[in-house]
Amino acid sequence: MQEFILGSEAMHSILKIVNKVAKHDVSVMITGESGTGKELLAKIIHLQSPRSENPFVPVNSGILSGLMFEDKLFGHEKGAFTGAIRQEKGCFEMADKGTLFLDEVSELPLENQVDFLRVLEDSQFLRIGGNELIKVNIRIISATNKDLQNEVKKKLFREDLFYRLHVVPIFIPPLRKRKNVIPKMVNHFLNQSVVNFKKPKPAVEPEVIELLCRYDWPGNVRELKNLxxxxxxINDDDTISLEHLPSDFLWHFKDPLRIKNLEEIRSEAEKKAILDALHRLAGDREKTAKILNISPRTLRHKIQKYNIKFERRRKPLKKV
Ligand SMILES: Nc1ncnc2c1ncn2[C@@H]1O[C@H](COP(=O)(O)OP(=O)(O)O)[C@@H](O)[C@H]1O
Ligand SMILES: [Mg+2]
Structure with missing residues (x-):
């Protein structure tokens, strides 16, 4: 069974609701940003319900409209339209005795919402081109990352359908609002990867976890899992440390707008000037100190301070 990792109090109270609603055939609407785990939670509700032995059928409400949408949901009889070479079941029929998961339900085309509501109310429908009423017994779980009530106000979503789907609402907060779950999730996804990719599990350095907790995860759990x-x-070492994190991820922590203080600016300029002089003078420290107008002792001190590594070359650079 798939595990839903919980971290905060808020998430534990979500699970309490899930445990209660799973047993009953009430419609559940899960809201939350993309990647927060809406589909996973819907699956868990299904698996904890008396319907668990029957199918869980996800359908993306936004991809189709008009006849294509009806076909996807209601199916068709052979010869119902050009290209209908055999009878085909739709999602409603496939989900019979199970759960139909309506993903991105706010995208349900307005023109199809009436038919859709009617099927939910009557639990029966005709396949396209058919005249035999098909009876189904399905439980609906829907998900959206939009404020559906707002869509109702804008008349893009039927109010009656909204109330039919919105019996028990569940909101999953974005990952940035429950960052304390991140260490647990990292461990969980590593365990999953061990099984999926058949490689030993590496340890993770605390600085890595620290950095993962500083990031805001706009793609939520999906983004963390992918990372x-x-x-x-990619990494074959037995420990994941900062240098194993991809550069496009580390890039998020470079803040180009941060204003440096004078000390930082001075240090960077000094380091650059010393490196430059050492380079031009083939690493001759005595000449370098002279040209920079500092004592050899100060130069030695600064080389140490800025951790400057410079191999002495035999010949100085040619003059140009
Ligand atoms: N709490 C969680 N525990 C474990 N895995 C999770 C959790 N939340 C999300 N995931 C995983 O993150 C990915 C994205 O989740 P998904 O349910 O598809 O999000 P959504 O439907 O909200 O876009 C999936 O691989 C899912 O298994
Ligand atoms: Mg999804």
């Missing part, structure tokens, strides 16, 4: 898989697959 962990990526690092797991």
């Amino acid at each position: 962990i898989e990526r690092v797991f697959i």
Whole structure:
């Protein structure tokens, strides 16, 4: 069974609701940003319900409209339209005795919402081109990352359908609002990767976890999961440290707008000037100190302070 990792109090109270609603055939609407785990939670509700032995059928409400949409949901009889070479079941029929998961339900085309509501109310429908009423017994779980009530106000979503779907609302907060779950999730996704990719599990350095907790994860749990898989697959060392994180991820922590203080600016300029002089003078420290107008002792001190590594070359650079 798939595990839903919980971290905060808020998430534990979500699970309490899930445990209660799973047993009953009430419609559940899960809201939350993309990647927060809406589909996973819907699956868990299904698996905890008396319907668990029957299918869980996800359908993306936004991809189709008009006849194509009806076909996807209600299916068709052979010869119902050009290209209908055999009878085909739709999602409603496939989900019979199970759960139909309506993903991105706010995208349900307005023109199809009436038919849709009617099927939910009557639990029966005709396949396209058919004249035999098909009876189904389905439980509906829907998900959206939009404020559906707002869509109702804008007349893009039927109010009656909204109330039919919105019996028990569940909101999953974005990952940035429950960052304390991140260490647990990292461990979970590493364990999953061990099984999926058949490689030993690496340890993770605390600085890595610290950095993962500083990031805001606009793609939520999906983004975190993908990053962990990526690092797991590419890295063969037995410990994941900062240098194993992809540069496009580390890039998020470079803040180009931050204003440096004078000390930082001075240090950077000094380091650059010393490196430059050492380079031009083939690493001759005595000449370098002279040209920079500092004592050899100060130069030695600064080389140490800025951790400057410079191999002495035999010949100085040619003059140009
Ligand atoms: N709490 C969680 N525990 C474990 N895995 C999770 C959790 N939340 C999300 N995931 C995983 O993150 C990915 C994205 O989740 P998904 O349910 O598809 O999000 P959504 O439907 O909200 O876009 C999936 O691989 C899912 O298994
Ligand atoms: Mg989804």
